[in-house]
Amino acid sequence: MQYRQVGKWGLRISTVGLGSYLTIGMHVDDDVAAECVKIAFDSGVNWFDTANAYNKGQAEIALGKLLKGHPRESFVLATKVWAPMGPGPNDRGLSAKHVFEQCDASLKRLQMDYIDLYQCHRPDPDTPLEETIRIMDDLARRGKILYWGTSEWPAELLQQACDLAREMGCRPPVCNQPRYSLLWRNPEGHVFPTTLRLGIGNVLFSPLAHGVLSAKYEPGQPPPAGTRAADETQNKIMMDLYWTEENLRKAKQVAEIAGDLGLTAAQLSLAWCLHHPAVTSVITGATKVEQMKDNVAVGEVELSDEVYDKLCDLFPVPASLAP
Ligand SMILES: NC(=O)c1ccc[n+]([C@@H]2O[C@H](COP(=O)([O-])OP(=O)(O)OC[C@H]3O[C@@H](n4cnc5c(N)ncnc54)[C@H](OP(=O)(O)O)[C@@H]3O)[C@@H](O)[C@H]2O)c1
Numbered sequence: 001m002q003y004r005q006v007g008k009w010g011l012r013i014s015t016v017g018l019g020s021y022l023t024i025g026m027h028v029d030d031d032v033a034a035e036c037v038k039i040a041f042d043s044g045v046n047w048f049d050t051a052n053a054y055n056k057g058q059a060e061i062a063l064g065k066l067l068k069g070h071p072r073e074s075f076v077l078a079t080k081v082w083a084p085m086g087p088g089p090n091d092r093g094l095s096a097k098h099v100f101e102q103c104d105a106s107l108k109r110l111q112m113d114y115i116d117l118y119q120c121h122r123p124d125p126d127t128p129l130e131e132t133i134r135i136m137d138d139l140a141r142r143g144k145i146l147y148w149g150t151s152e153w154p155a156e157l158l159q160q161a162c163d164l165a166r167e168m169g170c171r172p173p174v175c176n177q178p179r180y181s182l183l184w185r186n187p188e189g190h191v192f193p194t195t196l197r198l199g200i201g202n203v204l205f206s207p208l209a210h211g212v213l214s215a216k217y218e219p220g221q222p223p224p225a226g227t228r229a230a231d232e233t234q235n236k237i238m239m240d241l242y243w244t245e246e247n248l249r250k251a252k253q254v255a256e257i258a259g260d261l262g263l264t265a266a267q268l269s270l271a272w273c274l275h276h277p278a279v280t281s282v283i284t285g286a287t288k289v290e291q292m293k294d295n296v297a298v299g300e301v302e303l304s305d306e307v308y309d310k311l312c313d314l315f316p317v318p319a320s321l322a323p
Contacts, residue, residue, distance in 0.1 A: 001044025001299035004280045008199030009174045011116070011147060013047040013076050015274050016299045017203060018292075019283040020048070022234055025062030026055040028287050036292040037066040043296040047076035049177075049203070049283045051121060052106050053083035064110035072113075078203075079106050080151060082121035094124035096135040103144050118145040119177055123153050129164055137170035149175035151205070155190035162198050175201040175280070182254070182269055182315040183209040183242050189317070192278035201280035207273045208266055208284075210238035212247055214291075215255035215265035219248040228287075253314060263301065266291070268311070270298040275308045 003012045018040045020026075024033045040048075048067065050059045060079060067075060081102045084092040092098060106115065118139065120132065136148035150158065150173050158176060165172035176195055178187040180202070187202070195202055208214055211228050223229035229238055251265060258268035270282045286292040 001046075001296075003046070004201075006117075006147070006175050006201035006203075006280050007195065009147065009201070011076065011174070013203070013281050014045045014299060015281050016043075016045050016270070016296050017047045017049055017078075017281045017283045018045055019205065019285045020050040020059040020063050021054055021205075021285060022228070023059075023285050023287055024050075024066070025059035027231075027234070030062070032287070032289060033062060034066055035289050036286050037063075039289065039292045039296060041070065041074070044299060045296060046074065047078065047116075047281065049078045049205075050110075051080035051083065051119075052085060052102050052109075053080070053121070056085070057105070057109050060106055060109035064112060068111060076116040077110065077112060078117035078119060078149070079110070079115055080119040080121040081106070082124060094120050094127045094132040096131050096138075099132065099135045100139070103139055107144065114143060115145045117147050117149050117175060119149040119151050119175070120153070120173075121151050123150075123157055129157070129161055130168065133161060133165050133168060133170050133172075136173075137165075137168075140171055147171070147174045149173050149177065149200075151177035152179065155194035158191070158194055158198060158200060162200075172198075173200060175203060177203050177205055177283070179206050180204040180273060180279070181207050181209045182213055182250075182272055182311060183247055185315065185317045187278075188276070192276065196278045202278050203281045203283055204273055204279060205283050207270055207282040209242045209247075210235075212238065212242045213251050213254060213265060213269035214294075215251040217248050217251070219245050219252070250314060254311070257307065257310065261307065264294055266294050267298045267301060268303075268307075270295060271301040271303045272308060272311045274298070275303050 002015045050063050139145045162172045228234050255265035258265045273282050284295040
């Protein structure tokens with residue numbers, strides 16, 4: 001396993017992290033989840049991502065139980081706040097009230113004393129940035145969190161957050177969590193250049209485009225039962241963003257290139273993400289032990305510039321997104 005610093009900051013995380021969206025505490029049985037976490041630790045994965053909103057707190061509860069037996073210093077725990085957690089007017093967003101209350105609620109669900117990385121799940125245009133920066137700094141001063149970060153924040157907002165935090169004498173965000181994969185190269189336009197300049201790390205979500213880039217789906221065929229694509233309760237984003245014949249065919253081309261290198265399509269797709277200098281880690285998700293084993297192996301893969309460029313050519317950045 002390889003480890004990278006989160007941007008310019010002192011925290012070091014494995015290039016592969018394990019996430020829990022739709023999986024741990026939701027669609028994955030407890031014994032499979034336990035085995036995935038064991039494989040993670042055994043292979044050197046040292047960080048885990050979750051969110052308060054994943055299955056309304058159940059993902060945090062399940063992940064917390066699985067991490068409980070491990071020394072606290074052996075892992076980095078990241079969770080999120082912003083998404084609605086109840087019907088009330090203060091049950092969502094990035095106000096001081098909601099962030100403060102959800103931080104405590106997350107700590108209880110996780111059975112932890114502190115969160116390593118507390119992430120704003122999305123921007124909240126209705127709360128002044130100043131208020132969110134201040135509460136994150138206060139939570140850090142109280143020892144409830146160590147670092148704070150963002151997810152899917154645009155480049156301009158990240159710049160503003162760093163500028164304002166400096167003016168206020170507060171901690172700036174250290175890490176952003178964007179959607180990024182061969183099928184979603186948008187962050188290369190503005191977010192990656194800005195985060196590189198600001199010293200903010202990037203931990204990537206949906207690096208396999210919800211599984212499409214594992215090449216397990218056959219073009220022209222319905223998705224097999226038991227996959228995310230086949231489940232209407234889980235597949236909306238996948239169908240909206242990635243499910244085209246062309247993408248399924250291209251995933252097969254990734255599998256061919258990967259085969260020549262002794263890799264799987266999933267491993268090559270993850271390794272491609274990790275080749276970008278703005279990227280700190282890929283957050284993987286697994287519903288099966290075999291997937292977990294497949295994905296963690298990318299921690300040992302070094303991709304040549306030649307293969308990287310070949311994949312870039314196969315999945316070009318839309319011209320509208322050029323920096
Ligand atoms: N910040 C955000 O807004 C946000 C949004 C989404 C996710 N996340 C985080 O990012 C993590 C990863 O996101 P994601 O689940 O969308 O990632 P992904 O890697 O794009 O998709 C994971 C899914 O693909 C399938 N899969 C994974 N590895 C495979 C393999 N080796 N071979 C075949 N199929 C494989 C599995 O689904 P099936 O077996 O069901 O097909 C798995 O659940 C989440 O757990 C969460 O922590 C954050």
